[in-house]
Every structure is written in C-alpha cells, then in structure tokens.
Amino acid sequence: MTRATKTYLSETVVNLKPSGIRRFFDLAASMEGVISLGVGEPDFVTSWSVREACILSLEQGYTSYTANAGLLELREEIAAYLSRRFHVEYAPETEIIVTVGASQAIDLALRAIINPGDEVIVVEPSFVSYAPLVSLAGGVPVSVQTDGKQEFKLQPEQIEKAITSRTKAMILCSPNNPTGTVLNRRELEAIGAIVQKHDLIVISDEIYAELVYDEPYTSFPAIPHMQERTILVNGFSKGFAMTGWRLGFVAAPKEFAQAILKIHQYAMMCAPTMAQYGAIEALKNGDNDVEEMKKSYRRRRNYFVQSLNEMGLSCHLPGGAFYAFPSIKATGLTSEQFAEQLLLEEKVAVVPGSVFGKSGEGYIRCSYASSLEQLQEAVKRMKRFLARL
Ligand code: PMP
Numbered sequence: 113m114t115r116a117t118k119t120y121l122s123e124t125v126v127n128l129k130p131s132g133i134r135r136f137f138d139l140a141a142s143m144e145g146v147i148s149l150g151v152g153e154p155d156f157v158t159s160w161s162v163r164e165a166c167i168l169s170l171e172q173g174y175t176s177y178t179a180n181a182g183l184l185e186l187r188e189e190i191a192a193y194l195s196r197r198f199h200v201e202y203a204p205e206t207e208i209i210v211t212v213g214a215s216q217a218i219d220l221a222l223r224a225i226i227n228p229g230d231e232v233i234v235v236e237p238s239f240v241s242y243a244p245l246v247s248l249a250g251g252v253p254v255s256v257q258t259d260g261k262q263e264f265k266l267q268p269e270q271i272e273k274a275i276t277s278r279t280k281a282m283i284l285c286s287p288n289n290p291t292g293t294v295l296n297r298r299e300l301e302a303i304g305a306i307v308q309k310h311d312l313i314v315i316s317d318e319i320y321a322e323l324v325y326d327e328p329y330t331s332f333p334a335i336p337h338m339q340e341r342t343i344l345v346n347g348f349s350k351g352f353a354m355t356g357w358r359l360g361f362v363a364a365p366k367e368f369a370q371a372i373l374k375i376h377q378y379a380m381m382c383a384p385t386m387a388q389y390g391a392i393e394a395l396k397n398g399d400n401d402v403e404e405m406k407k408s409y410r411r412r413r414n415y416f417v418q419s420l421n422e423m424g425l426s427c428h429l430p431g432g433a434f435y436a437f438p439s440i441k442a443t444g445l446t447s448e449q450f451a452e453q454l455l456l457e458e459k460v461a462v463v464p465g466s467v468f469g470k471s472g473e474g475y476i477r478c479s480y481a482s483s484l485e486q487l488q489e490a491v492k493r494m495k496r497f498l499a500r501l
C-alpha cells in the first residue's frame with residue numbers, strides 16, 4: 113500500500129485484523145474433495161413455501177422499498193412469533209426493526225448506543241464480528257474469557273471483574289457460536305442481576321434460538337426487568353435456513369428501536385422487499401419445517417459429538433446451534449496447526465478456535481450442518497489423522 117493511500121484510510125479500519133476464518137476458506141476452496149465442517153450455515157435449502165411466497169411477491173410486482181422499519185405485516189408476524197416462541201411482547205409499530213441479517217442488527221445496535229470510548233464486554237470465544245463492530249462504532253471491546261472446563265458458560269463474577277466506569281453494554285450469545293453452549297434461565301438470571309446492578313445494556317444475539325436441543329430455551333428479555341435494557345437480535349438465517357436472504361431483526365424498547373431506525377433509514381433504507389415477503393410465510397407456516405430441521409441437527413450432533421469423544425477429542429455436548437467445539441490439547445498442536453494439517457493431509461476443513469478469542473486456543477470449531485454421510489467420512493479421516501500424530 114502506498115503511503116498516500118494509507119493516509120486516506122480510517123485508522124480504525126487499518127487496525128482491524130482480517131477474519132481468521134477467511135484464510136482457511138480460501139485454502140479449502142482451492143483444493144478438491146474437501147469435506148467442509150468450516151462454514152456456519154445450514155445445509156438445508158429454504159422451505160419451498162417460503163421460496164414460493166417470495167416468487168409470488170415478484171410476480172405481483174412488489175419490487176419497491178418497504179417502510180424503513182420493514183413491512184408492517186412482517187413486524188406483526190415477528191411480534192406474534194416472539195410472543196409464541198419466547199414469551200416476550202413487543203409492539204410491532206415501534207419496537208421492531210427488520211434488518212439486513214442479524215449482522216446488520218448487531219451493527220445498528222452498537223452504533224445506536226456507543227459514544228466514543230465506551231466499553232462493550234464481549235464474551236469469548238465469540239462470533240468473529242462482535243469486537244470489530246464495537247471498534248467500528250467507536251467503542252472499545254473488552255473481552256471476558258469463558259473456560260472450556262465449565263463448558264464455556266459465562267460466570268457472573270467474570271463480568272463484574274471486567275466492568276469499569278466506561279462499561280456501557282455487553283453482548284450475549286446463547287446458543288453460542290462457536291461453542292454451542294446454551295445458558296439456562298437460572299444462569300441468565302444471575303447475569304441479569306449483575307447487568308442491573310451496574311446499569312448495563314445487553315445486546316442479546318439469539319440467532320440460534322430455534323436450534324436448542326435439550327432444555328427449554330430462555331430468551332434474555334424474558335428474565336424479569338431485562339427487557340427494558342435488552343436489544344434483542346434475531347433473524348431467519350439459521351433456524352429457517354435462510355442465510356442468503358439477508359434478513360434479521362431487532363426488537364427493543366421504543367427509545368432503542370427508534371434510535372436504531374434513524375441509522376437504518378439513512379444507511380440502508382430497508383431490508384430486501386422480496387425477502388420480507390418470504391419471511392412472512394416462514395413465520396406464518398414454518399414451525400413444522402423448523403422442527404424437522406432441528407430434529408435432524410440433533411441426530412447429527414449426537415453422532416458427531418460421540419465420535420469426537422471416542423477418537424480422543426474431548427467435547428462437551430453442545431446444547432444448541434450446529435457447532436461442536438472439541439479440545440485438541442491432547443495432540444500438542446496449536447489450533448491453527450491442527451486445522452491446517454487436517455486440511456492439507458485429510459481434506460477436512462475445520463476452524464481453529466484461536467480465531468474466536470484467547471480461550472478458543474486449544475479447540476477447533478466443527479459445524480455438523482453436513483449430511484450424516486459427510487460427517488461419517490469426516491470422522492473416518494479425522495481418526496486416520498489422529499492415528500498418525
Ligand atoms: N450472530 C451469530 C452468532 C452468527 O453465528 C451469525 C452467522 N454466522 C450471525 C449473527 C449473522 O447472521 P446473519 O446471517 O443473520 O447476518
């Protein structure tokens with residue numbers, strides 16, 4: 113890069129590290145016969161009825177912008193869905209904003225609350241976007257490390273230790289990417305007590321809320337007194353197998369939602385119209401399809417996690433999402449070395465845990481959103497790889 117170009121760029125952007133996942137995807141994409149357990153997306157195609165609703169909207173010529181906050185009919189369906197599935201009540205007219213994926217929802221939530229220098233607690237191992245988005249919004253990400261020995265469950269004392277006079281918010285993600293860990297009601301209540309004591313805001317990323325396998329799911333704003341200080345982020349990518357549709361939403365008390373809407377209307381206008389028509393159908397009639405996909409993920413999780421433990425990669429049973437996060441410490445390799453060697457020698461792509469934060473080192477993330485046959489082949493190759501070490 114020339115010096116002249118460099119001086120034109122934002123310092124924040126220059127200082128951002130490129131995502132560590134990309135390098136592995138690029139390497140895997142250049143090879144043949146790779147089984148990818150790397151990408152975090154469903155292996156299902158979106159339900160036909162949802163695709164059909166989208167096609168119908170195009171046939172009818174609904175190709176203009178929608179309201180900035182999204183189609184009112186969709187916001188009404190989102191409110192009904194949140195009430196039905198998670199027992200939280202939001203007003204569709206003022207408290208729900210339809211966004212371009214949960215990704216944009218997180219970005220907007222952060223930009224709506226951060227003043228320069230405000231600290232935001234990021235619980236690691238974490239989804240790779242949180243810390244960079246905090247920095248881009250002018251804030252300072254402060255990481256809290258969860259521990260594999262505790263199945264990566266966030267301990268309330270850890271949050272207290274990280275809080276300073278500049279702490280404004282924390283980002284919670286349950287079920288978690290990359291660990292699959294789900295926090296239950298009791299654990300969320302303990303976190304809620306700290307949040308209230310220190311007057312924090314919580315951005316609760318519940319994008320995997322539909323994919324919870326063992327215990328009933330608790331949405332963070334359903335914890336007493338938490339709705340008033342929570343910006344709930346969710347969307348259609350994971351549970352409804354709609355990653356390419358780029359549709360998510362924010363649900364939050366009016367003051368937050370309207371601040372978010374202000375940024376959204378200038379930065380994005382609205383989420384894609386045709387995708388919004390598809391999403392209405394997903395929420396109206398999609399429950400059975402979601403349930404079927406969930407059953408299939410649960411079966412694959414059980415097989416894959418058992419196989420990992422049998423081959424000596426110790427792995428807790430992840431309660432949600434579609435990730436297994438086994439320890440590779442026994443191999444003596446770093447997570448980068450493990451992932452790179454496994455890819456080059458056996459053509460299985462996984463993601464090194466180190467890209468998700470300090471406490472991710474010693475682990476790898478494997479997505480089990482692949483067919484059972486692919487998982488069986490991956491298990492065979494991984495066993496062969498381990499036998500040679
Ligand atoms: N949050 C988490 C925890 C995720 O794993 C992802 C996708 N990998 C997102 C948000 C973004 O989802 P979307 O496709 O809705 O932007």
